[in-house]
Amino acid sequence: MNVRYLFLTVFLTICFSATAQKNDFQQEVINYLTTNGTVKQYESVFDDMFVVIKQQFSGANIPETEWANLKNSKSKDVDMAIRMFASAYRKHFTQDQIIAMNNFFGTPAGVQMRINPEALNADQRKEVKAFYDSEAGQNLNSVSGELTTDVSQISEYWSRDLFNEKMNALIAKGYSPQ
Template sequence: MNIGRLFLTLFFTLSFIVCAFGQNFQEKIGEYLLINGTHTQYSNAYDQMFEMLERQFSNENVPSSLWEELKKNKEVEVNNVLTLLGAAYQKNFTETDISEMLAFYKSEAGRQLVVDANTLSENQRAEVSQFFGSEVGQKIASVQKELAADVSQVSEFWSRDLFKATTEKLSAKGYHLPH
């Protein structure tokens, strides 16, 4: 009986540690996707989809209150796509890789690279070059094609599902896309 309890205690302790490790890794990926501009990119894509839908449904006289209601899940939807993207990053990078990427994008050069690469100072250009010449920078380059394919697929599914769900909600309220 004591061996069984010891086994269960050890099992649950290890499970908790593994789960906490995975969650910490996911949190780092989430922070990376926030700081490198990915969150902003998908937030803007969400807004653009609604702008497009509002144009497409312009003849239906959809009340602005309904549009606001439909848009209220923005952060949930953006976080959903970031979670899906996180799986692609976790597939291609280690937690150490993500930590190094985070450190770079938190630096002045990394932040400026995200804002406007054309205005990097000479020192910042040197930092960027050093980062992309590093082991993790080389890894980014080596997995870029596969990562881009994964990101593209996630983006396509996310935007299609979001579009479909939104048009279905509008349809349920009696508003339809013109044929």
């Protein structure tokens, strides 16, 4: 009887430990996607989508309160995209590589590299070179094509489903696109 309890305790400890490690890794990727500007980018994509939808329903006289209600899900919808992107990043990078990428892209050199690499000063260029010479930087270069494909597919899926969801919500309330 005691052996069963011991086995059960060890088994549950291993399961909970593995889950906690996965959650930590997931959070590290989400932190990185915040640092590298992906979260802001998809907040803009969400907002831009409403410009298109408003054009589709331009003659439907939809009140601003209805538009506001549709936009209330922005945080939840963007979070969903980020969680999906995180799975693609976990596929290509280790947790240590994600931490290194987050650390680098959070520095002034990393931010400048992302915004305008031409404006890097000499010291920043050295930092960029050191990062890309590291394991994380080399892996980022080697998987960039596959990662871009994965992220593009996820982005397409997310934006298409979100667009359809918002269009269908308006149609269900009796509004007709033009």
